[in-house]
Amino acid sequence: MTLLIKEHAKPSIQEILESGKFLVTGEIGPPKGTDIDEMIEHIHLLKDKVHAMNITDNQSSVMRYPSLGTAILIKELGGEPNLQVTCRDRNRLAIEADLLFAYTRGIRSVLCLTGDSIPVGDHKEAKAVFDLESVQLLQLIRNMEEGRDSGGNELKGGVKFFKGAIVTPEAVPIEPQMLKFEKKIEAGAQWFQTQAVYDMDNFKRFMEKARKISYKVYICCGLVLLTSPGQIKYMNANVPGVFVPESLAREMEDAPKEERLATGIRIMARQIRQCIDEKLCDGVHIMAIGKESVVPQILEEAGVDITKM
C-alpha cells in the first residue's frame, strides 16, 4: 500500500510553494457516520483540480469521521492531503502517536490548530483537552523532527512535515493576532492558511502587516463560498473573525433566489483572480462547506487550471 501511494504521489504542498507556484487547496469535511461514499466522490472531484485538500478535524467540535483516516484515504485515491490537527480532543501522547502514524502513511503536510471550544459543537458535555495549543503543537512537531517526543525521549525514526498554521486577518483586535502569528513562525510554522477572508481591502492591509513580520513564510488566503443573504447575516453576527462587507452582502441580496449559488461562485472566482493578478498572497484555500461539487466551476470561472500553472 505504501508503494502504491508513492507511485501515485502528487507534488507536495511544500514543493508547489517552493517552486513559486500559486497554491490552490480545497477542503474535505468528513461525514458523521461510516457512509463515506459522498466524501469519496468529493475527493475524486477535487483531487486533480486542487493541489491539496485540507481535512477538518472534528470541525466546529462536531464529532465526525476522523481527519487522519480521511487523509490516508485521500492518499490512497491519488490526492494530496493537508492533515488538520487540533488540540481539543487529544493530549500530547495521542497527537504524537497520530503524527508517527501519519508520517508512515505518507502524510507530508500538517496544519496545526488549537481547535474550537467544546460548547460550540454537538458534544457539549465532553471534557475539553487543550493539553497544548497551536504554538506548542508546532514546537512539538519540530522536536519530533529532531528525533524527540515531548517527554524528551528519543524516537526510533522521526518525522518530517511541512508545518502549517492559521491566522485570522479579520480578528478584532488584530494586534494580539499578529503577535501570535509571529510566535507561530518562531515555533516552526512554514506556511499559513488564513481564516475566511471576504473584505479584500482588509486582507491587503493584513498582508502588509504580515510581510513586515516575515517574508519567509507562505500565506494562502482562505475563502468561504457565500450561498445566501441569510448565511451572510448569520456569519457576520455569529462567526468570530468573519466580516462580509456590505457590498458583497448587497450583491447576494440583489441576486434572484435561483442565482444565489452562481453569485457566490462568481464572487469567489473574482477574489481568487484578484489574489493571483495583484500577487496578494501565495495561494488560496477554498472552503466550499458542503458545496464541494461546485469547486471545479469556481476554478473555471477564475480561469485557474493547476495543470497549466
Added chain:
Amino acid sequence: MIITTSKPFEEVLKALEGEDKVFIVGCGSCATTCETGGEEQVAEMKAKLEAEGKTVTGTVVYEEVCHELNTKRKFRENKEAVEAADGFLVMCCGAGTQSVREATEKSVHPACNTVFLGNIQRHGHFVEKCSLCGECVLEDFGAICPVTRCHKGILNGPCGGTDEGKCETSKEKDCGWTLIYNQLEKMGKLDRFRKIYGLKNWQANMKPGRVIFEKKGEGGE
C-alpha cells in the same frame, strides 16, 4: 472562596430515601457566603425535611467543615444527635462533605455542587480567576491567569474564537487573552506576550493533591 450551588431539593430528598433521621452540617465559611450552607439555609433545610416527614436529630454550622480534626471535634460535641442520625446531609463543598466522611461510618450526602475556586465581585456575584494548576504563571501575564480566564486555558495568545474582547463560548465572558494583552501593553511588557511558553507541566496538580509541611530542622524550612 470555594463556590457552591445548592442541589435541587428533590435530588437531596431522593438521596435521603430510607433514612428518616438526619443530621445537618452547614459551614460558616464559604457556604455561608454562597448562601448554600449558612445558618439560614440549614434552618430552611431542616424545616423542609421535617415537612417531608424526616426527623432532624440535630444541626451544626461551624467554620471550615473541611478541617477534618475540627469536624471530628464538632461531632463529639454533638454526640447524642450524631449517634441518633441514620445519615448526614452536608451543606457545603465537596471537601467539607468528605471531611464529614472521615468523621462517621454512617451515610453522608452532599447537598451542594462545588463549582470553582472563586472571587467575590459583589454580593452573590462570583467569578473564577484561579484554577489551582499547581505552577503559578501569573508573574508572566500581568497577574491575569490564562489557564483559567481563557476558556481553553492556552498559554501563547488568543485563539481564533476571540471577538472584540469576548470569548467564543459566550458574549458575556471576556476573552482572557485580550485582558492579558491590554494589561501587558499598559505595563509596557508586551515582550512577555512574545515569549513562547512550552508545554505546561500538568503533573504539578496531579490528583489527589497532597502537601505536607516539612518540620523545622529537617532541611525543608
